[in-house]
Amino acid sequence: MNPILAVGSVAFDSIKTPFGEASRVVGGAATYFAIAASFFTEVRIVAVVGEDFGANIDKVFGGRTIDITGLETVPGETFRWKGEYGFDLNSRETIYTHLNVFEQFKPKIPESHRSSPFVFLGNIHPTLQLDVIEQVEKPRLVGADTMNYWIEGTPDELKKVLKRVDVLLINDSEARQLAGEANLVKAARTVQAMGPKTLVIKRGEHGVLMTRNGGGFFAAPAMPLEEVFDPTGAGDTFAGGFLGYLASCDTVDDAALARAIIYGSTLASFAVEDFSVDRLLCLTKDEISVRFNEFKTLTHFDVT
């Protein structure tokens, strides 16, 4: 089992969906990632919160294989984000983003974490992502997320990061934008040529598409769910389940990558069942195992 170093945001979210509202609940990419990955391996979180985060640290990260040595608490307020979802949950409007203490965030990797074999770079400024890579010693696998904001605004910095990344996890519009190519197969090859041999394209309710080293793709649908309550954090939870499972494997081969996609999809399918990280906090390993097998029933067919 390989520990994962995870760098990213820990936040307070306010969310409105067609099914309800939640105000100032725990969110942030690193939060979702760490909880999801902690079902499979040890997670070393590097992030910053304000003094207002208080007892949430223990509530969210306590009692799990999550090392919070790298989680700084500094004077000021925690990163806050407010978003509102449309009728079918596919459209989302950001009402506000207050960076607060996150504005000055400079990831400092604790000495004891520098030899982490797995690293996940959450969606932060590419220069900070590069800074993290410089601080760690030859990790076995580096995963990363990014977004349209960095693809447009800091393409040169991003390209330097991509050269050091093994697995890039982005959505389909980001893949198309990064490659400057509408066809997703061609876009995937272009992105692979930039560095990450494994590209995981997240498509929300339409599932996931992954390139593999051999050139072939692996695809998985999302689990059809009767109640999707709040999609916030689904992609970060996916990344946590995906990399968490990979880190628990002896070797990262095509078969392990395929199972990792299903574990990521499994964790994400739970995350959306309730606001914030509420569903993940009460999730059990048995439930994960049952839903993983439901994915097999959902997708498998016999050749004859």
Add this chain to the structure above:
Amino acid sequence: MNPILAVGSVAFDSIKTPFGEASRVVGGAATYFAIAASFFTEVRIVAVVGEDFGANIDKVFGGRTIDITGLETVPGETFRWKGEYGFDLNSRETIYTHLNVFEQFKPKIPESHRSSPFVFLGNIHPTLQLDVIEQVEKPRLVGADTMNYWIEGTPDELKKVLKRVDVLLINDSEARQLAGEANLVKAARTVQAMGPKTLVIKRGEHGVLMTRNGGGFFAAPAMPLEEVFDPTGAGDTFAGGFLGYLASCDTVDDAALARAIIYGSTLASFAVEDFSVDRLLCLTKDEISVRFNEFKTLTHFDVT
């Protein structure tokens, strides 16, 4: 092997995509359906063309297990449609629809076809679909397509049809509209309660979702393709591959339904590789078999 009676349109299409243009090429739902299904079983086509269709009848349907006894040629022009696709092929604008001889189409099922064990009702007026059902003798399986135009305009007639349909093949927005429900899982259950125990929801580049009698779903991604040339007829080709394969099976159980989804997806993935039915006309059974197996590589994972 069970013959399939297929009722629907045979047309001339004019198509513009970002990759080129084709003018007055063979199209029509029944055309795509029949060619695709003929790789698996005998197809009995019931449709109408104008005298201008001429030698296309032999070019398209000849040399295949397609019975054209029910294909009428009448004075006048063949159904014509012109459409233009947007940059990413996901949006389509209809430039014109000239029903021509199709306007007076009243399907007359030849005596020899009335005992067909499989029936496919293409996307035509629900009253005509019902008329076809009345003319056939206890088919083992009735499949049908419909569209938003009939869901909105003739809901009562459509509901009478649905009571007689075993497999309904529609896209996701049609499923949501028919059920009056945004959540696709709930929408599927509502549609099942209207009659069709098997609902096949076509999602274009995002694949297919199918309900099964036991209540569980089966889902398949679309094959990631480097060249998608013309998406016209992909859904009809899918339906032909799906029902054609089912008709070739001894029993229609969950395993056969899952394989049918993959055969439908396989045929559809070829249809989009060229304009009109061009790719389907030169397709071989070996190519189908190879791509079917590529779907296994694309989607399968081991539990441990």
